[in-house]
Amino acid sequence: MTRQDAVAPVSSGVTFSGLDHVELARRTRRWGWLHYSRYRQAAEKPFFWTAFVTAIGNPVLYLVAMGMGLGSLVQGDVDGVSYLWFVAPGLLVATVVSTGAQFGTWPIFGGFKWMKNYLAAQATPVEPWQMAVGEGLAISVRMFVQAFLFWLIGLAFGAWPGAASLLVVPIAMLASMAMFTPLMAYSATLEEEGLQFNFVQRLIVMPMFLFAGTFFPLASMPAYLQWIGWVSPMWHGTQLARIVSYGMENPPWLTVVHVVFLVGCIVGGLLVAARTFTRRLVR
Amino acid sequence: MSVIEARGLTKKFGDFTAVDAISFEVAPGESFGLLGPNGAGKSTTMRMIGGTSLRTDGTLTVLGLDPETHGPEVRASLGVVPQQDSLDEELRARDNLIVYGRYFGLPMDYLKPKADELLEFAQLTEKANAKVSALSGGMKRRLTIARGLVNEPRILLLDEPTTGLDPQARHILWDRLFRLKEQGVTLVLTTHFMDEAEQLCDRLVVIDHGRIVAEGAPQALIRQYSTREVVEVRFGSARNAEMEGVLREMTDRIEVLPDRILLYDDAGEALLDEINRRGLNPLTSLVRRSSLEDVFLRLTGRSLID
Ligand SMILES: Nc1ncnc2c1ncn2[C@@H]1O[C@H](COP(=O)(O)OP(=O)(O)OP(=O)(O)O)[C@@H](O)[C@H]1O
Ligand SMILES: [Mg+2]
Numbered sequence: 001m002t003r004q005d006a007v008a009p010v011s012s013g014v015t016f017s018g019l020d021h022v023e024l025a026r027r028t029r030r031w032g033w034l035h036y037s038r039y040r041q042a043a044e045k046p047f048f049w050t051a052f053v054t055a056i057g058n059p060v061l062y063l064v065a066m067g068m069g070l071g072s073l074v075q076g077d078v079d080g081v082s083y084l085w086f087v088a089p090g091l092l093v094a095t096v097v098s099t100g101a102q103f104g105t106w107p108i109f110g111g112f113k114w115m116k117n118y119l120a121a122q123a124t125p126v127e128p129w130q131m132a133v134g135e136g137l138a139i140s141v142r143m144f145v146q147a148f149l150f151w152l153i154g155l156a157f158g159a160w161p162g163a164a165s166l167l168v169v170p171i172a173m174l175a176s177m178a179m180f181t182p183l184m185a186y187s188a189t190l191e192e193e194g195l196q197f198n199f200v201q202r203l204i205v206m207p208m209f210l211f212a213g214t215f216f217p218l219a220s221m222p223a224y225l226q227w228i229g230w231v232s233p234m235w236h237g238t239q240l241a242r243i244v245s246y247g248m249e250n251p252p253w254l255t256v257v258h259v260v261f262l263v264g265c266i267v268g269g270l271l272v273a274a275r276t277f278t279r280r281l282v283r
Numbered sequence: 284m285s286v287i288e289a290r291g292l293t294k295k296f297g298d299f300t301a302v303d304a305i306s307f308e309v310a311p312g313e314s315f316g317l318l319g320p321n322g323a324g325k326s327t328t329m330r331m332i333g334g335t336s337l338r339t340d341g342t343l344t345v346l347g348l349d350p351e352t353h354g355p356e357v358r359a360s361l362g363v364v365p366q367q368d369s370l371d372e373e374l375r376a377r378d379n380l381i382v383y384g385r386y387f388g389l390p391m392d393y394l395k396p397k398a399d400e401l402l403e404f405a406q407l408t409e410k411a412n413a414k415v416s417a418l419s420g421g422m423k424r425r426l427t428i429a430r431g432l433v434n435e436p437r438i439l440l441l442d443e444p445t446t447g448l449d450p451q452a453r454h455i456l457w458d459r460l461f462r463l464k465e466q467g468v469t470l471v472l473t474t475h476f477m478d479e480a481e482q483l484c485d486r487l488v489v490i491d492h493g494r495i496v497a498e499g500a501p502q503a504l505i506r507q508y509s510t511r512e513v514v515e516v517r518f519g520s521a522r523n524a525e526m527e528g529v530l531r532e533m534t535d536r537i538e539v540l541p542d543r544i545l546l547y548d549d550a551g552e553a554l555l556d557e558i559n560r561r562g563l564n565p566l567t568s569l570v571r572r573s574s575l576e577d578v579f580l581r582l583t584g585r586s587l588i589d
Binding site for chain 1 (some may be wrong): 295321333337354355356358359360361363367368369370371372373374383385386388389400401403404431432434436459460462463465466467468528530535568577582
């Protein structure tokens with residue numbers, strides 16, 4: 001205060017209250033990832049309504065077309081339950097994972113290339129690895145909400161046999177992050193966008209959607225196509241979602257594999273993203 | 284104790300040496316300038332000070348810390364105004380300040396009044412709720428500068444702060460920066476404007492091709508590297524070359540630029556009288572005091588007009 005009073009006659013209009021910079025640095029070292037995720041949430045705010053309408057519209061369309069339209073053609077049960085019960089967990093996971101894939105490509109790439117949000121944060125105590133983790137956190141919150149909205153809509157369609165199905169929400173979030181974090185790591189390395197993102201969309205996300213057990217059990221596909229399921233977060237997530245939703249039979253070891261695969265993708269993706277963010281920003 | 288100390292600071296990009304073993308010190312409360320043509324290595328040096336570019340060689344301490352190993356600690360005390368604005372175009376002016384302040388872990392009850400204060404500083408109070416994409420280039424620049432002050436920095440790094448500002452806004456900003464200095468903030472700035480350097484810098488280094496070619500206070504550099512006065516004459520592009528020989532006889536140093544000839548002499552008026560007496564008939568002529576511009580020309584062989 002004394003400092004401020006002493007210079008009052010020539011003040012620039014900016015006050016210097018004697019902030020403790022050491023404390024600020026300590027705070028950011030610990031919480032910088034959280035600070036960054038708040039930015040991402042603020043930046044998404046203008047797109048709230050578009051996102052909300054999509055998050056409501058998607059499940060309605062999918063459940064009407066697949067659950068009821070296609071479902072009315074499916075004779076008898078699939079995996080011992082109605083087609084709607086079978087397909088709903090798959091649709092939920094697939095939708096949320098696709099959104100995660102979208103977030104992992106253009107917004108990250110654009111953040112480096114056009115938006116400059118990483119450059120801005122870089123001039124502050126926030127470190128590149130914290131930006132990667134912060135993106136992950138903000139997107140996971142977003143995915144959680146989207147999954148929950150899908151679940152609510154599903155409720156109106158009678159898509160869930162019981163209350164345990166609510167667990168599909170965190171499962172979908174997990175699967176979506178397993179897709180998001182590796183893509184984020186990759187997007188941070190791209191200097192010029194060429195065909196890479198089209199490739200991601202058409203040759204990774206689309207086939208996953210079609211062949212990763214969303215619409216029919218993986219086992220009903222020829223063996224030489226089943227690997228697509230095994231390497232995709234979508235399939236592992238869908239299987240877990242079916243277990244909690246209608247109690248799909250699954251050997252315990254395989255359930256463990258699903259969880260380990262998803263967590264592995266997330267942790268691995270974050271570790272690599274921390275590196276690619278740092279490489280990109282600190283030169 | 285200096286707040287910034289660089290010894291043999293070097294930055295290479297592959298084989299290319301952008302900053303070539305420069306050494307300098309900045310004292311607390313000082314206003315220190317980096318002057319140099321495009322590509323001299325000014326921005327690279329600024330980034331190394333902030334710890335966002337890794338040096339290839341040499342030592343560097345900022346507030347006693349190595350910015351490479353203590354980046355967050357250094358940047359917590361630093362205000363950074365990068366050469367290129369890095370505002371979020373989709374957010375409102377005010378929210379840009381708040382979001383940025385959050386990165387420092389500053390609480391909302393600090394940031395809300397601070398944002399108003401900074402908008403006032405940047406003369407953007409009326410635009411507080413406008414999206415950044417709706418601001419003019421100069422307004423964005425002012426907002427970027429204000430944003431750099433959100434954490435009450437001890438050192439303010441200004442990379443070409445007034446590029447894009449109109450003359451009035453520039454003068455207001457100079458005044459405010461000067462006051463910040465009075466309040467104890469150390470200023471480190473790069474600029475292409477010689478008048479800005481003369482106004483704002485207590486001391487500066489002239490950098491060319493990544494090397495320091497001169498160092499000192501603006502007036503001292505002018506005394507050391509130039510004459511008291513300069514005569515500028517124009518004969519039209521066709522005659523400039525032909526006049527060179529005659530003029531060279533008349534004083535110790537002349538510089539022939541594409542559009543004019545500069546004659547360096549302590550007694551400018553007398554020299555101009557002599558030129559007119561000999562009937563050389565320049566199209567235009569003027570006598571002025573030497574400036575950093577002339578120092579620059581002398582040291583680098585290039586003029587530095589934006
Ligand atoms: N990331 C990079 N990779 C390769 N070369 C770089 C990189 N950044 C800067 N350079 C080179 O280093 C040199 C110095 O660049 P710098 O941006 O520091 O110049 P400057 O003095 O700030 O110039 P200006 O006045 O144009 O802003 C330039 O030749 C530039 O091409
Ligand atoms: Mg520069």
